[in-house]
Amino acid sequence: MDSAIPYQRQSQKINTKKKNSFFQEIRKNHLLYLLTLPGILLIFVFAYLPIFGIVIAFQDFRPIEGVFGSPFVGFENFRFFFESTEIYRVVFNTVYLNLLFILCVMVVSVSIAIAFSEINSKKFKVFMQTIVTLPHFLSWTVVAMIVSIFLPYQGGMVNQILNMFGNESITFYNEAKYWPFFLVVIKIWHAAGFGSIVYLATISGINPEIFESASIDGASRWRKIWHITLPMLKPTIILLMLLALGGIFYGDFGMIYAIVGPNALLYPTTDVIDTYVYRALMELGNMSMSSAVGLFQSFVGFILVLTVNQITRKYSPDSALY
Amino acid sequence: MNIKESAGDRLLLIIMYVAITVFAIACLLPFVTVLSSSLSTETAIMTYGFKVFPKEFSLEAFRLLLQDETIYRSYGVTIFITVVGTTLAMLVTCAMAYPLSLRSLKYRNYITFYVFFTMLFHGGLVTSYILITKYLGMTDTIWVLIIPSLLNPFNMFLMRNFFKSIDESLAESAKIDGANDIYIMFRIMIPVSLPAMAAISLFYAIAFWNKWFEAMLYIRNENLFPLQYLIKRILDSADFSRQLAQDITLAEYATPTLTTRMAATIVTIGPIIFLYPFLQKYFVKGLLIGSVKG
Secondary structure: OOOHHHHHHHHHHHHHHOOOOHHHHHHHOHHHHHHHHHHHHHHHHHHHHHHHHHHHHHEOOOOOOHHHHOOEOOOHHHHHHHHOOHHHHHHHHHHHHHHHHHHHHHHHHHHHHHHHHHOOOHHHHHHHHHHHHHHHHOOHHHHHHHHHHHOOOOOOHHHHHHHHOOOOOOOHHHOHHHHHHHHHHHHHHHHHHHHHHHHHHHHHOOOHHHHHHHHHOOOOHHHHHHHHHHHHHHHHHHHHHHHHHHOOOOOOHHHHHHHOOOOHHHHHHHOOHHHHHHHHHHOOOOHHHHHHHHHHHHHHHHHHHHHHHHHHHHHOHHHOOO | OOOOOOHHHHHHHHHHHHHHHHHHHHHHHHHHHHHHHHOEOHHHHHHHOOOOOOOOEOOHHHHHHHHOOHHHHHHHHHHHHHHHHHHHHHHHHHHHHHHHOOOOOOOHHHHHHHHHHHHHOOOOHHHHHHHHHHHOOOOOOHHHHOHHHOOOHHHHHHHHHHHHOOOHHHHHHHHHOOOOHHHHHHHHHHHHOHHHHHHHHHHHHHHHHOOOHHHHHHOOOHHHOOHHHHHHHHHHOOHHHHHHOOOOOOOOOOOOHHHHHHHHHHHHHHHHHHHHHHHHHHHHHHHHHOOOOO
């Protein structure tokens, strides 16, 4: 290590003598830049080319003529979308469902984390943590299978329970009004246990002396949770909420499409921007219109992330995205 | 602490134990029901509905499922994309994360922004679809499930943050000994980053294992369906169970639609359930790497 110091000084001296031109930097670190090349190419092809491809939102895109041959039509595709009544429904559903998901998952995650933090038995804790985080690692198609046990009219577990209490069975797959509730329950089942890990980590980072001195002052368990744990969690909660709010314009396509699928009866409450775009693309084959919707979503989503980040930067500079 | 717990405190603690146990049971119950339904006869489910415990025990669904080659093919596809995808993704991710973690790399901020911007703004589904089907011709190849997902910016930044947290003098002293950057990355940085490597490999592996959306968009050839998409196909139509039971011509034979669905689900989630308890600690670790501010 001692020998490294004079060498470093020496090389710094040489560096400052040289002109820091682009080519010298590339030559000096050519292997490092070479390493980043596969990633740069992948991102260029699969992230930037689709961004440039957005021009088709302003075209009457014809697959045979391609991106370069299709005629431009200005904002025609957007007009078509904004004049339809469906836009208000899908935008509302996207934002409404996301708000429900964010709030409910947050409340349950924080509650689980607090309960875990109070429990002393380490074995119980590890065992239960393994169970409650497990659902997060299942794909939505598997979750859809599981839902198919609970919701059918005949033999579904939910209807069995309804019957047990003397209620009539309900054809849930025809009744849109129940679905926001079901989706929230499914989301909590899938995400809340895993979400609690971050909160639990924050709680275990709290200085134990604070709890001890509160105990000495005679504070009850409840008061300690209310006056120490929750206030200490507040920054983490707000930060994660803000980050989630940045994505509020993106529906959870995987979840909703896997579980609801092409069931038009449920669209009134479950159709989100992403499923709408997918349908417009695959069923109607209207590429220009669906990419116009996609651009509208990306644009609003982008503005939202920037706004949220500005707020985060003010509130807690350390946790801002950039 | 020698302070005696009050009755209220103890009650609250009991409530917490109960609450966690209830939530854990709620998490586990669907799995148990799937398992018991897969081990039940088709007629029992049709008569009594889905139950937490099987009413009439039968291995018929598994027998039918496992004698058909479809499930093995899908397993092969899923294992292939998981193993190959995770390996390649880790190579690409580390190869980008390591240079970006070095303060001596002059243009690292430009590259970082280039990657970061794609997290903020997306081209959307339609243009990706046109690109992949029309211009790249990747339809109906297994690579469409692998190549577009090889670099997840979020995972890359996690890895970069971990590399940043390693003492720089480690790489510097190797450089003085004449090692080049690629050697340093593979022989020094990666070996000291094994916990983070494990966590991020698992994130990638789970993402590849659970892939179905890309298959739905780009794959028509049934031989290339990954497990998760096969599950979706099985759920959406009864064709699969009819195919399984096509040789059986008994009178009053109920085509085992519901039970084979559940058996296929069990076969799909089996590896995750068995491996998960051993891997859980790495996931937790990986999640907490993210809290190291880079």
